[in-house]
Amino acid sequence: MTKNNNKEFTSFICDILENEQFLETKKDLHHGTSKYEHSIRVAKLSYRLGKFFKADLRGVTRAGLLHDFFLGTRKEKPENSYLRHPVTASNNAKKYFNVSEKEAEDIKTHMFHHVLLKKIFPFINYKEKVSIKEFKPKSKEGWIICLSDLLVSIMECERFQFTYVANVTLLLIMNIVLFKN
Ligand SMILES: [Fe+2]
Ligand SMILES: [Fe+2]
Numbered sequence: 435m436t437k438n439n440n441k442e443f444t445s446f447i448c449d450i451l452e453n454e455q456f457l458e459t460k461k462d463l464h465h466g467t468s469k470y471e472h473s474i475r476v477a478k479l480s481y482r483l484g485k486f487f488k489a490d491l492r493g494v495t496r497a498g499l500l501h502d503f504f505l506g507t508r509k510e511k512p513e514n515s516y517l518r519h520p521v522t523a524s525n526n527a528k529k530y531f532n533v534s535e536k537e538a539e540d541i542k543t544h545m546f547h548h549v550l551l552k553k554i555f556p557f558i559n560y561k562e563k564v565s566i567k568e569f570k571p572k573s574k575e576g577w578i579i580c581l582s583d584l585l586v587s588i589m590e591c592e593r594f595q596f597t598y599v600a601n602v603t604l605l606l607i608m609n610i611v612l613f614k615n
Contacts, residue, residue, distance in 0.1 A: 435478070443481050446495040455530055458505055465590035472590060473499050479582035480575075487574060494575040497540040500527040501579055517552070517562045520545050520569070540576040543569050547584045 435443065450456050462469040480498030484491045504522040508514045513522045524542040527533045533541070549569045552558045571577045 435482070439481075439485075442491070443478065443495060446481075446492045447477060447499050450496065450499055450531060453530060455505075455526075456500075456503065459503065462505065462507060464502065465587055467590055469502055472586065473502055475586045475590075476501055476579070476582045479586055480579050483578045483582060484575065487578060489575050489578055493534070493537050493540070494578050496531070496533065497527070497537040497575060498579050498582060500531065500533065500537075501541050501544040501583060503527055503530075503541075515562060516548060516559050517545060517564050517569075536573060536575075539572055540579050543571040543576045544579045544583050546570055546580045 457470070459469040459473065464472045477495050477499035481491060481495045483489075484494040500523060502519065502523055503526045504514050504519050506514055508516055508519060512518065520542045523544075524538045527541055528538050546569050548558075549564050549566060552562075552564060553566065571580050
């Protein structure tokens with residue numbers, strides 16, 4: 435990132451980076467890194483893609499940074515689960531940073547790739563119900579955050595490739611066995 439872009443990027447998010455509640459995300463492990471670092475990577479990529487696609491840069495950067503703003507792991511509480519944490523993060527972003535309704539919606543729809551995956555492989559998080567209509571990104575910024583999260587997650591999980599591939603294979607086998615008819 436150029437010096438000017440870095441300055442602009444930081445100016446969009448400096449209040450969030452100083453917030454005590456947001457700093458708590460440093461304690462949470464996420465894809466083998468901290469949730470804080472993961473969120474900054476997603477915000478940076480959202481900013482870059484936002485520039486490329488001429489999106490609302492401030493909005494896409496802030497919503498990108500707050501997309502996983504929930505405390506604790508996904509397994510600790512039902513509201514932190516794979517498919518519910520976007521709603522929790524969206525509510526937290528409204529509560530602590532007064533984000534706009536549109537930014538809140540962009541946060542809520544960031545797991546759309548996972549929603550699609552669940553529709554193809556129902557065994558994934560089988561207890562949870564999700565609707566494509568509700569969780570489909572509604573704006574350019576929403577699509578950018580969803581794509582950024584997916585790309586950053588793949589990059590982060592690649593470091594744990596064996597476990598990742600083993601987990602996906604196991605899920606596919608269970609899916610075929612349990613839903614073959
Ligand atoms: Fe997420
Ligand atoms: Fe994420």
